[in-house]
Amino acid sequence: MLLKLSLDKTGGLFTEMARDRTLYLPVKRGGQADFAPWTPEAEVCLDYLNTARSIKDFFLPQTENIAAFKREGKKITITPTHEEPSPFVVFGARACDVRSLDVLDRVFLSDPVDTFYKAQRENGVIVSMACAEPEETCFCNAFGIDAAEPRGDVVTWIAGNFLYWEAKTPAGEALTGKLETLMSEADSSDLKEIEEQGKAARAAFKELPLGKLSLEGWSGDDLLGKFTSPLWEKMSKSCLGCGTCTYVCPTCQCYDIQDFDTGHGIARFRCWDSCMYSDFTLMAHGNPRKSQLERFRQRFMHKLVYYPANNDGMYSCVGCGRCVAKCPISMNIAKVIKALGGNANA
Amino acid sequence: MPAVKEIQEKMRARAGELLRDGGVSMALGWKRGEFCHDPEPAFFESEAELDNFVYDGFSSPLLSKYLIETIRKDKQKGEGKGSKFLVFLKPCDSYGLNLLLKEHRVERERVYAVGVGCPGMLDVDKIRAAGVKNMRSFDETETEVTIHASSGDKTLARRDILLEKCLVCKGPEFAVQDEVLAPGLPSFEGGDRFAGVTELESMSPEERFSFWRNELSRCIRCNACRNACPVCSCNKCVFDNPQSGVQAKSNADSFEENMFHIVRAFHVAGRCSDCGECSRVCPQKIPLHLLNRKFIKDINAFYGAFQAGADAEARAPLTNYEFGDVEPGAVVKRGGGA
Ligand code: SF4
Ligand code: SF4
Ligand code: SF4
Ligand code: SF4
Numbered sequence: 022m023l024l025k026l027s028l029d030k031t032g033g034l035f036t037e038m039a040r041d042r043t044l045y046l047p048v049k050r051g052g053q054a055d056f057a058p059w060t061p062e063a064e065v066c067l068d069y070l071n072t073a074r075s076i077k078d079f080f081l082p083q084t085e086n087i088a089a090f091k092r093e094g095k096k097i098t099i100t101p102t103h104e105e106p107s108p109f110v111v112f113g114a115r116a117c118d119v120r121s122l123d124v125l126d127r128v129f130l131s132d133p134v135d136t137f138y139k140a141q142r143e144n145g146v147i148v149s150m151a152c153a154e155p156e157e158t159c160f161c162n163a164f165g166i167d168a169a170e171p172r173g174d175v176v177t178w179i180a181g182n183f184l185y186w187e188a189k190t191p192a193g194e195a196l197t198g199k200l201e202t203l204m205s206e207a208d209s210s211d212l213k214e215i216e217e218q219g220k221a222a223r224a225a226f227k228e229l230p231l232g233k234l235s236l237e238g239w240s241g242d243d244l245l246g247k248f249t250s251p252l253w254e255k256m257s258k259s260c261l262g263c264g265t266c267t268y269v270c271p272t273c274q275c276y277d278i279q280d281f282d283t284g285h286g287i288a289r290f291r292c293w294d295s296c297m298y299s300d301f302t303l304m305a306h307g308n309p310r311k312s313q314l315e316r317f318r319q320r321f322m323h324k325l326v327y328y329p330a331n332n333d334g335m336y337s338c339v340g341c342g343r344c345v346a347k348c349p350i351s352m353n354i355a356k357v358i359k360a361l362g363g364n365a366n367a
Numbered sequence: 368m369p370a371v372k373e374i375q376e377k378m379r380a381r382a383g384e385l386l387r388d389g390g391v392s393m394a395l396g397w398k399r400g401e402f403c404h405d406p407e408p409a410f411f412e413s414e415a416e417l418d419n420f421v422y423d424g425f426s427s428p429l430l431s432k433y434l435i436e437t438i439r440k441d442k443q444k445g446e447g448k449g450s451k452f453l454v455f456l457k458p459c460d461s462y463g464l465n466l467l468l469k470e471h472r473v474e475r476e477r478v479y480a481v482g483v484g485c486p487g488m489l490d491v492d493k494i495r496a497a498g499v500k501n502m503r504s505f506d507e508t509e510t511e512v513t514i515h516a517s518s519g520d521k522t523l524a525r526r527d528i529l530l531e532k533c534l535v536c537k538g539p540e541f542a543v544q545d546e547v548l549a550p551g552l553p554s555f556e557g558g559d560r561f562a563g564v565t566e567l568e569s570m571s572p573e574e575r576f577s578f579w580r581n582e583l584s585r586c587i588r589c590n591a592c593r594n595a596c597p598v599c600s601c602n603k604c605v606f607d608n609p610q611s612g613v614q615a616k617s618n619a620d621s622f623e624e625n626m627f628h629i630v631r632a633f634h635v636a637g638r639c640s641d642c643g644e645c646s647r648v649c650p651q652k653i654p655l656h657l658l659n660r661k662f663i664k665d666i667n668a669f670y671g672a673f674q675a676g677a678d679a680e681a682r683a684p685l686t687n688y689e690f691g692d693v694e695p696g697a698v699v700k701r702g703g704g705a
Contacts, residue, residue, distance in 0.1 A: 051582070051652040052652050258410050259409065263589055264590055292618060298607065300609050303609060349591050351428075
């Protein structure tokens with residue numbers, strides 16, 4: 022059932038949602054939108070499509086405190102220190118970010134299951150939001166994602182002066198149950214407005230610089246052909262190896278386990294890692310990828326070749342465009358897709 | 368005064384000449400990207416490749432630091448001994464090259480530095496904030512930029528859409544160069560670059576602390592600020608060394624990133640030329656320049672006006688010792704210390 026709520030009443034909706042759990046939603050921070058816990062004072066911004074950071078933060082946080090080790094004489098005590106999961110809602114996730122969870126699920130929910138990730142998934146309700154007009158850097162359409170019809174436990178749309186709301190899963194129904202009194206039922210003219218807006222959004226992609234990007238020529242099958250391409254050398258040359266692209270990316274999933282000497286014991290963390298870094302997959306003999314060329318190649322081979330090879334052809338990029346917007350030297354996956362892909366991008 | 372487009376064509380032609388018969392084996396410049404506002408640093412090895420050469424109001428990434436890798440790789444190959452690399456330097460980048468020379472990170476004889484006048488680099492976020500959507504192309508002069516976008520055409524005053532660093536430009540002079548193309552573009556120098564620092568100094572220590580805690584709380588520790596910095600040129604940064612015990616990634620406590628920035632600010636103190644790259648590249652819009660400028664302001668106050676990178680030889684205040692040097696007690700006199 023499609024429900025609706027006047028946009029000036031969203032404050033009430035947020036208050037209700039945040040009553041018994043944490044509500045994360047796009048908030049203005051440092052002049053740009055980022056997900057943050059909702060407070061009555063928060064400057065909520067729903068007109069930004071892409072938050073600086075992605076919803077990955079809530080399922081695979083940048084840092085997780087896993088365990089503490091303490092030695093007394095010959096005895097070592099190990100205490101689990103991971104935070105107990107608690108229920109939360111992510112409001113305003115865009116279609117690309119929702120799809121990114123499929124990519125992460127395949128990694129963290131297949132055997133051996135990552136229990137921390139699983140707990141976060143079970144505790145989180147996703148309220149997604151359709152895009153009325155794509156951003157300049159968007160190319161989710163290249164991955165078959167429909168920006169106008171995201172998935173999620175609940176899907177919302179903003180059209181005219183209303184927020185429209187539709188529950189899609191049992192978890193979404195349960196959340197909706199608590200909020201129903203705030204909303205009224207939408208009618209067929211509302212539906213029509215949403216549909217028209219969706220059509221316009223889909224059409225708008227055709228006008229975007231990356232709107233016609235094609236993944237032709239990229240699959241898990243052409244491993245060696247891609248790996249040995251002489252183009253990597255040229256493409257990687259300007260890369261600073263900073264890792265910004267990997268940290269803002271919703272599907273970059275590599276992590277490291279680090280032990281930290283606190284002076285009176287050891288704290289064990291799980292933290293994001295970046296294939297762009299010199300100490301990534303560091304082994305006794307060093308990093309197997311010695312040059313920035315190899316590290317750079319790894320990021321894109323993983324997303325466009327290795328991951329699809331192991332996951333029924335699914336790419337591990339969702340075209341959110343964050344890396345496009347944030348790379349300090351304007352190198353990005355779209356350039357790689359074009360340069361090494363089929364002829365369709367010519 | 369040549370238009371920016373004319374400078375671009377001059378540069379392209381000159382790079383072609385030098386690649387053809389000027390003893391230069393590679394030219395470091397910028398090439399066209401996917402949008403009209405994202406030129407990428409590029410390494411041109413032949414005249415034919417120069418078709419993509421671009422120099423305009425978005426050619427903001429600095430190039431001098433790339434010389435380290437370029438020369439290192441060239442040596443590794445064992446070829447082209449003595450061949451030179453052409454690098455196009457905007458005035459702010461010429462200070463960076465001087466610092467690389469001074470710290471022996473780059474050899475002077477391997478570099479052919481061509482200074483190019485800069486009209487002031489543009490901030491795409493400011494353009495978007497002015498209501499522009501999906502920029503397709505633009506025309507620029509020294510004072511105005513007309514943007515053609517899906518949201519319509521819009522003419523904006525250049526000053527209003529400049530990068531922060533360009534609002535306080537050090538001026539059109541080059542600290543080091545072998546030749547200058549199109550000198551003397553009127554820059555937007557003259558802004559008070561210490562205004563932000565003065566404001567922070569007028570806060571109470573508690574307010575200042577919470578200002579920085581808040582700003583740095585957004586840091587995702589991506590290292591873009593460090594990796595883009597022309598003076599962050601250590602072969603192995605302490606934060607990349609798993610043996611150092613201060614490793615970057617674990618964020619062992621909520622002060623970890625703060626520590627990183629404090630350490631970095633100290634390490635570039637007296638060496639930071641205030642080129643502004645760190646603030647420009649930060650994906651989280653953290654005003655790192657305020658941290659660096661605090662050091663610059665203090666160095667100026669204690670040792671007399673000093674500009675890092677103004678030359679490649681003289682000893683810098685913090686690496687020199689003189690009897691008249693300020694004593695640590697100065698901190699207490701200024702109200703600091705416990
Ligand atoms: S591609 Fe860009 S963002 Fe990614 S590591 Fe290289 S310079 Fe940094
Ligand atoms: S690679 Fe870039 S566009 Fe693709 S999902 Fe990651 S950040 Fe988004
Ligand atoms: S560039 Fe910004 S977010 Fe990245 S490490 Fe530096 S301050 Fe932090
Ligand atoms: S610290 Fe920032 S302003 Fe200073 S030289 Fe480095 S990048 Fe430039």
